Amino acid sequence: MFSMTATAVAGDSLDSDREVLLSFKSHLESRNPTERGKYNEWETTEKQDVCHWPGITCTPDKSRVTGISLTDSTISGPLFGNFSALTQLTFLDLSSNTIGGSIPDDLSRCHSLKHLNLSNNIIRGELSLSGLSNLEVLDLSVNKISGDVRSSFPLICNSLVVANLSTNNFSGRIDDVFNECRYLKYVNLRYNRFSGEIWSGFRRLVKFSVSGNRLSGNISASMFRGNCNLQVLDLSGNGFVGEFPGQVSNCQNLNVLDLWGNNFTGNIPAELGSISSLRGLHLGNNMFSRDIPETLLSLSNLVFLGLSRNNFGGDVQEIFGRFTQVKYLVLYGNSYVGGIHSSNILTLPNLSRLDLSYNNFSGRLPAEISQNLTFLILAYNNFSGDIPREYGNMPRLQALDLSSNRLTGSIPASFGKLTSLLWLMLANNSLSGEIPREIGNCSSLLWLNVANNQLSGGLYPELTNMGSNPTPTFEVNRQSEDYIVAGSGECLVMKRWIPAEFPPFIFGLESLTKRSCRSLWDHVREGKCIFPVCPPGSTVGPLDVSGYLQLSGNKMSGEVPANISQMKKLSMLHLGFNEFEGKLPTEIGQLPLVFLNLTRNKFSGQIPREIGNIYNLQNLDLSYNNFSGNFPTSLNDLNEMSKFNISYNPFIHGVIPSRGQLATFGKDSFLGNTLLQLPSFFNQPGNNNTSSGERDNGREEDEDDESAIDMLAFCWSTVLFYVVALIGTLVLIYFDCPWSRAWLRLIDTFMSSLKILDMGDDIVGIDTLDTKAVSKKKTVISWRSRNT
Structure with a gap:
């Protein structure tokens, strides 16, 4: 008999299946009263054919329900506890929801289940699926499941082909867990807490990844003896030691070999050169010998070559200049001092991405460089002199990072030809002159950082056109077919290019580990931003690209142009520590800003009340200026604001409301403004009503x-x-x-x-x-x- 709870309802007919599904629907609706997925369309009347319900599949004769697919259906709460009553259920996909709690014992009684996907939820507890002996595909990735996996493996191994347990909290050993899984082809155990030695039978798989665990020991030659079917082998981010065996060459179908972030020593195996299918070779962050085998030059399909952080030192090895087939060459963090020219790496014909950051290169920047580059990263070196104007002749360039060097001279006007440029990072140098007006022609330039230089001139109206249409560049990246696994330096780059003080990105930085770097990197490159950009007057906005303009710590002057309102994707504007003057245009209130810092300039006139329309503004600093007039109480409507400072604008007058967001900051946000009337409780003994950001600056x-x-x-x-x-x-x-x-x-x-x-x-x-x-x-x- 039908019950609105999860009471067992079993049978062998479509009618009994219908009753179970309605009970499932009731379970979902009770925990999701507002936003509901396609299950909300399941009919309660008997006239509706169950097999036509959204997300439901049946046997060919429509006699039984065999599948449920409710991926991305805004489901929350615990898992339904009566799936076993659907005795012919073979397919269950509830991925990309917010299902919590633990996996109920009932699921282990779904003996016909062949495909189970609960990925991208928040499921906790331990794994117990020992009854699913017919399972072929198991995907539990991106959850919070913990404990050992031995209670389920090898009991579910009879037919298992795919096992994806990545991004969870599993622990224990894996060296003998999969021995009886005869049909297993794809195993992904990345980003867990597995320890001990590696499973020696991985060579019979097609893909094996244990990246980001706590595995240790040696990789022995015996692990590659006999037939090897591997296409992807990812051992990165563990504690493996010793020499890596050349017998890996038995894996002649290998596309990607990722050894990044271990303690491998000795020579790079020369036998790798015989794996003609190899496309990605990640050897960074180890202790390999600096001798690069000549045999690797024969890898005609090699796209990515990464040898960062191997303590090579000296000059760049000459052999790198002969990898004419390589598109991505990553050599950051090696303490190189020279050899850029003699190695000829700058003129590699197919080179798309070159990362030489965090080395000890000095002298002038190289002017002769491949025009096919899309990413040129030379940051954190000792380069000096001018920026070559030839850098404006790379039509495909999407990122140029020359920050933290000793560069002088001006920014070349030829940069205005870089219409595909997304990032221009020139911070922490000694550049002078104006920001060329031609930069406004860079229609894709969303992220500009020239902080801490000696730039002068103004923020000219032409510059506000930058970043006006990045879509063509994003489309190129979306169509890219190059498959490069994580470990290509994305974490280092993203942490450098995402401003730490930018509120929308703080969450990204805190959660930025190797497990998320690649996905975040792809999202940004393809224009799929993960942060909502809210238009003024709105508290909710669509996911969009969040751009920034970082000009702080220079000598720039003049007024901010009114047409800054054209920069519709600008979420961060930092003009602090300059010499800007005049009135702040009211049009600034039309930007979707989250961060606005104008400290230590010469702005005057009234603070635009339109700033109060930027409801998602979180950080506002107008301190040390000459603002005057009545304080705009519209700022009290900025309920998301966590940092606020208008100190030392002594000509501002008016009353600070005693209630609302402004009252949460305390007197430290209003220092030096004698004409302002502050709430009386600001002066009460023991009142430390200051925001965390202001407390950090308390000593100053x-x-x-x-x-x-x-x-x-x-x-x-x-x-x-x-x-x-x-x-x-x-x-x-x-x-x-x-x-x-x-x-x-x-x-x-x-x-x-x-x-x-x-x-x-x-x-x-x-x-x-x-x-x-x-x-x-x-x-x-x-x-x-x-x-x-």
Whole structure:
């Protein structure tokens, strides 16, 4: 009899299957009262044919239900506990939902089940599926399942072909778990906590990945004896030691060999050169010998060659310049000092991506370079001199990273021809001159970082066209067929290119491990952003690309143009520590900003109330400027804001609301604004009502307070001196004292010294602020001297 709970309902007819499905529907609806998937269309009337319900499949004669597919159907709560009543169920796919709890014992009684996919949920507990002896495909990836797998394996191995247990919390040993799985072809155990030695029978699989576990020991030659069917072997991110055996050459179908992030030593096996099918060779982050076997040159299908972090040192090996077939060459973190030219790696005809970052290269940047490059990464070296204008002649270039070198000169105007450019990273150099107006022609340029240079000029209207149409570049990346597994340096690149202070990306950085780097990398390259970009006036936005403009720590000046509103994908705008001036355009309120920092400039006029329409704004810093007028209370509507500072804008007046978001920050966000009326509780003893971001800067703000107090004392002493001097002078003149002229000369000398002091502080003050050197005390004094 039908029950609304998970009470057993068994039978051998379509009617009994229908009752079970309706019970399943009731289970789902009770836990998902609002957003519901296609199961919501299952009819309760008997007229509707069950086999036509969305997500349901039946036997050819439509006598029994055999399959349920509710992937990505906004399902939450625990798993349904009566699937076993569907006695002919062979296919169950509930992937990409938010199903929690543990796997119920009932599922182990679905003896006919051949395909089970519960991936991309939040299922916990231990694995217990020992009754599924007919299972062919098992996918439990991206969950939180823990414990040993021995309670289910080898009991479910009779027919198993695919076992994907990746990205869970499984532990224990795997060296003998799969011995009886005769038909097994694909095993993915990545990103778990498995320990001990590796399973020696992996050579009979097609794909085997144990990346990101705690496995150790040697990889012996015996593991590759006999027939080897492997196409992908991924051992990366473990603790394997010793020499890697050349007998891997028995795997003549191998496409990808990933040994990254272990402790392999000795020579790179010369036998690898006989595996003609090899396309990806990941040998980075080991301790291999710097001698590269000549035999590898015969790998005509090799696309990716990664030998980062192997402590090679010296000059780049000459042999790299002869890998004419390679598209991706990754050699970062090797302490190389030279050999870029002599190795000829810069002119490899098929080279698409070259990563030489984190080495010790010096001298001028190479001007002769392959025009086929899409990624050129030379960051964190000691290059000096100008940026070659020839770098503007690479029409396919999508990323140029020259940050953290010793570069001087100007940014070449030829960069305006790089219409496929997504990233331009030039931060932490000594570049000067203006940002060329031609950069506005870079229609794909969403991410520009030129922080901490000596750039001058303005943010010209032409520059606001950058990033206006990145779609063509994204389309090229979506159509790319190159298959390169993780370990290509994505983590290092993403952590460098994602600003740590940018709120939408903080979550990405915190969760950025090798397990997520590749997917995040692909999402960004293909324009599939993982963060919602909310238009002004909205608290909910579609997933879109989040761009940033990072200009802080330069000498840029002028006004912000009103047509900055054209940069519709701009989520981060950092103009701090510059010399921008004038009124902030109201059009800035039309940007989908999450981060806005204008600190230590010369902005004046009223703070645009339109900023209060950017409901997803999380970080707003307008401190150390000359804003004036009435404080816009519309900022109190920014409920997502976690960091806020308008300190030292002394011409702002008005009342700060005692309730709402602004009241959560405390007085440290309003220092130096004597005309502002703050809530009374800000001054109560023990009130530390400051945001976490402001507390981090508490010591610096205390220094500012001390500076302000020192300056106030100095001003009062000066006034008192003037008063006493004036009275004394009048008395002396009145009585015609013989030493009155000496007194007047003393006063004149003192006032001249005051004028010199005032001019000197103005010269070294905020107008020429160097973010790396100038103390805040001198900044406060100079700011006050300029505005008195």
